[in-house]
Amino acid sequence: MTFKALIVEKNEAGETSAAVQEIDDSRLPDGDVTVRVDYSTVNYKDGLCIGPGGGLVRTYPHVPGIDFAGTVEQSEDPRYKAGDKVVLTGWRVGEVWWGGYAQKARVKADWLVPLPTGLTTRDAMAIGTAGFTAMLAIMALEDHGLAPDKGPVLVTGAAGGVGSVATAILAHLGYEVAGVTGRPETEDYLKSLGASRIVPREEIGETVKRPLESETWAGCVDAVGGAMLARVLGQMKYGGSVAAVGLAGGAALPATVVPFLLRGVNLLGIDSVMRPYEDRVRAWERLAKDLPLDKLHAMIQPAALADLPELGRAILKGQVKGRAVVDVNA
Template sequence: MFKALILDKNDSGVEATLQDINIDQLPEGDVLVNVEYSTLNYKDGLVLNGAGGLVRDYPHVGGIDFAGTVEDSSHPDFKAGDKVVLTGWRVGEIHWGGYAQKARVSGDWLVALPDGLSTKQAMSVGTAGFTAMLGVMALEDHGLTPDQGEVLVTGAAGGVGSVAVAILHQLGYKVAGSTGRADTHDYLKELGVSTLVAREELAETSKRPLEKERWAGCIDAVGGTTLARVLAQLKYGASAAAIGLAGGNDLPATVIPFLLRGVNLLGIDSVMCPKEKRVRAWQRIQSDLPLEKLEDMTQEAKLEDLPKLGKDILKGNVRGRVVIDVAGS
């Protein structure tokens, strides 16, 4: 028997309870993992609250990320004792996820934990940080270098934004951070933000299709009007990596920035990302994310804390990253 946070649906909505379950209740898979840590992402908040239509079948175990040690495997790439990390593949949505002390999944979904990263550090990164690194890699692949000017990170105090800021600063970029929370300014400066941009500055639809060229690149976790304004402010040939929609899924923009400035809008998907790119991203995380800053941006919680935390993250009240100590819950 082991502990799991079980989500069930009733007339009043989705309810989460900490229960003891057994291995026979786990879904099919060729690798059984002893989960040590999981984490909390915006999507986890949706799942915990029955929002977004992400979960179709109940009872359910959420947690779109986990890291731990292989207990048993019939997959050729993994054996008992291997340290592994999982993000994406709709685990925690249509397949039971990391909010249980054991998980059974397809070995094709797992990545070997890079040397130099602990399972706790991997979950301090989680899907949010993994996606941030994919965004940085995409900007670099489209020609971004530190000598081109400031790179903007929107939603900078959130999980994705915090990791993006830390990585960019470590790589030598001058980083601007947009946030609507004044109480996070000191935190963002410590992570590496040199220019603070008020959320309101980007919140209104521009009356002009092009504005003054300002940003050499952008990692955008907000979407909506914010992304539209950023596109109009990008320098010639610059790119924005779209990785979130905290501000809405519409895009009230024109094609003018693409046609007259040659800017690029890069879509970043972390869920179905190919294995080769995943391995590359985790290797870059190990080498380019300053681990001391990762610790500063992370708070620790347990499985029983998740119902409250799931509500907090949807309200924008979670700063940085949250690691869930699953094994110790």
């Protein structure tokens, strides 16, 4: 049996190229479960893996796609049987292992979770790794005392995948949400998701000499890192928490320890790649309950396998709004 996949290859000069190819089942990697993939998404890591690799891809040829949702075709593990709907995010699938940019995937059963009741496979990938990460961030903030009556919550990179889902969930839960964006054309989009305030990136994107500013935010979901994260730390309310989920603005953190010592600020690191199974199930159940489907569907940018090289370049430039959902059978 053959199926379509986006194959990334590297030549002897170290140059990569990506194209949709028809390949045979025999080329699938080892694993316990074979899944007929319905949908995948486009994430920042995917952009790296479609292009030069960013140090993430170990061997070529390679199939990117760090998440997917579909139907079990064959299973050697008793937890799953043919016909089961499943979701996969993380575990370095699409990086070290072949991923979801194909009509079939073969993976370890431990990496899968059942599709939550109330969601379709398309819904699951409209959420994808970005939405899953957003939910983990919100759960961590709640675990550290965040509640709607504590004050406004800041979401940086708000028009991106993580930010879009975080904004919609927080607004649905009754929080006052402020969204940071460097793209003025996304303001109406963010307000439609529930943001009550838009913060232009230039207002918060650079550090200042003062280690502390006015106490403004009760919590923050930060997808940017770098100077913006350092600035946000100095604006947190006493005992507030920042959930750090990304580094689009750089990996360096030009901050001081003053916010931690004088205001008891918490900096919470969010890892979605190696998250234990129980946490994954809990997060997906919360997503099915707390993310309004009408807001989710409004985020979707439909795509096909052939669109991926262009979308990969676009997401690395910060030019993808919302959630690019890839129908691998289109």
